[in-house]
Amino acid sequence: MSLHGITKGTKLEQMVQMMAQAEANGTMMYYALARLANEQGLTDAAKTFIEAANQEAVHAGFYAVLNGKYPKDFWDLVRGLQKAEEAGEKSVRAFADKVRAEGFAEAADEMEIFAKQEGHHGVILKELMEKLKPEALNVDGKQIYVCSCCGFEYAGDLDAEPDSFVCPVCGMPRNVFKLKQ
Ligand SMILES: [Fe+2]
Numbered sequence: 001m002s003l004h005g006i007t008k009g010t011k012l013e014q015m016v017q018m019m020a021q022a023e024a025n026g027t028m029m030y031y032a033l034a035r036l037a038n039e040q041g042l043t044d045a046a047k048t049f050i051e052a053a054n055q056e057a058v059h060a061g062f063y064a065v066l067n068g069k070y071p072k073d074f075w076d077l078v079r080g081l082q083k084a085e086e087a088g089e090k091s092v093r094a095f096a097d098k099v100r101a102e103g104f105a106e107a108a109d110e111m112e113i114f115a116k117q118e119g120h121h122g123v124i125l126k127e128l129m130e131k132l133k134p135e136a137l138n139v140d141g142k143q144i145y146v147c148s149c150c151g152f153e154y155a156g157d158l159d160a161e162p163d164s165f166v167c168p169v170c171g172m173p174r175n176v177f178k179l180k181q
């Protein structure tokens with residue numbers, strides 16, 4: 001049985017949402033600690049932090065599923081996400097350039113790698129959809145809205161979404177979405 005959305009609309013929803021956020025923050029914190037530990041040559045500590053980080057990430061995803069944060073039928077979301085990943089390569093590279101211009105070449109070099117990885121996520125998501133759900137790539141007759149912050153694409157009637165709608169990737173409100181030409 002799917003655990004999707006079982007706590008949505010129940011008295012557990014708020015607590016589950018807090019847990020999801022805490023676990024997501026924990027993931028970020030542990031990876032930051034791992035990085036700092038590696039910088040100090042503490043490789044065993046770094047490994048421990050990474051192990052914990054990966055588990056926290058799993059926990060965050062679990063709570064998100066309980067609350068039905070993402071649709072159970074997720075291919076439309078994946079299609080939009082694929083666009084954000086594709087766009088991410090360019091925007092991360094542009095940001096790396098700014099970081100470099102400020103004199104932080106070492107950080108910028110690493111961000112260039114991240115940019116390529118975002119592009120790669122875009123490629124593998126596209127391949128996945130072509131293989132498993134090609135019909136999800138067909139958006140004929142649907143209106144497409146693009147998040148001007150992250151490039152996520154929404155296909156359908158954005159006005160039908162509740163006022164609380166936010167970009168599932170970057171969290172920006174609905175009014176940052178622009179109709180795709
Ligand atoms: Fe990515």
Ligand SMILES: [Fe+2]
Pocket residue numbers: 147148149150151152167168169170171172
């Ligand atoms: Fe976004």
